Amino acid sequence: MDVLLPDDTKLKHIIRLLCTTKVRAPLGMEKIKTWLKQFVGPEEQRLALLIVRNLIYRTSGQIESSLRQALKEAALHFSPPTLESMDRYSWRDVLSNKQPGRTFYFGPPVHEYTPPGKSGELIIRLLQHSFNIGRSYLRYPTDSILDDDDYYIMVDDGAFSGHQLEDIIRAHGSLMRGHERAGIVLSIAHESAIHHLNQNFPEIKIFCGELLTNKDNFEEVSKGWVEKKLWPYADIDPITLYRDIAYKRAGFVESESLGWGGLGLLVAYEHGVPDNSLQLLWQRSDNWNPLFER
Known part of the structure; x- marks a missing residue:
């Protein structure tokens, strides 16, 4: 020994x-x-x-915490408070569609013909039970369109090269393309993924709770x-x-x-x-x- x-x-x-x-x-x-x-x-x-x-190990609770930060940034970006609403503004109410004016839809990066894997199941569970997103507002990024006051946010536990998200958006993400009412929310992301996605989809805003370099x-x-x-x-x-x-x-x-x-x-x-x-x-x-x- x-x-x-x-x-x-x-x-x-x-x-x-x-x-x-x-x-x-x-x-x-x-x-x-x-x-x-x-x-x-x-x-x-x-x-x-x-x-x-040196493992960067993240529990489900830590993923939820990072997603909370990123979702808050997304709410502030797409539906910022006005001077009149500052005191009563709630980013959670915005995203759970308890405020009039905008409707937000969410989903993990899968399409309707492929059931979500472990990460997709975790994301759906967190959206429903931790962020109070109703089931009717969960939608996969399939080939459909948004109404003028609708917004779509793709949520995932992480993105590192960005190629997998690119493939999904190109194949099944017309819901996200061609307008500025779509975002990607990530618990953790690598700068390579951010750069790759920004180059390919400059109109899609990306929010992440933790950034790797x-x-x-x-x-x-x-x-x-x-x-x-x-x-x-x-x-x-x-x-x-x-x-x-x-x-x-x-x-x-x-x-x-x-x-x-x-x-x-x-x-x-x-x-x-x-x-x-x-x-x-x-x-x-x-x-x-x-x-x-x-």
Whole structure:
């Protein structure tokens, strides 16, 4: 058995504390230990521990909190208070259509022929039960149009490259195109997605509760480990070691090991993990068991 370096012991202690608080519930230490056993030797163990320590992990409650912020910004943008209504203005009443003048419709980024997945189910549940959106105001972005006083807001837990949302809007989003009465509300988004969507749909306003930048990509994060002396191995850098494990041991396609779009994110949710995150976190093979299930 490899002897843990002192810093590895500290990392495990921090990870254990995160697992025993609401910060990462219900992610448990036993599940992490099972994943860690696949990493061989002190270099790989350090890599795995740093990845888990730096996870951007979001519970359903945290997603709801970020969506609340983004939905509030959307309400203020599309239906701002007047001087006369300032004292009685409620962004929740605006979005739940309790105020006259505008009608808001909402939906996750799926179309009517494809049932929503885990994230879509979460979004629908939050819209109904946490933000009081009536079922009659839930609408998928299918090929239909809005009346002049209607607004449509697509809501999702996250967007990172922006390509998936682009595909849905182009294929089934005439509800959102050709006017300025549509918005996208995201719990968490990467600047790459914001830039991509703004380029393709400049008329659609985007609101997000939490913004990631290129500094959150694995390549940049791992450079920081080296600079801060968290990575003590001069003969190999973290990203090269990661690619070796993903390609040579797990059997993944080398060019896809950082996840969709090559961003190499460290993002995971209580209900799953986006495919823009590191492949070792979510992809299964004959030689590899992921930490999270998609």
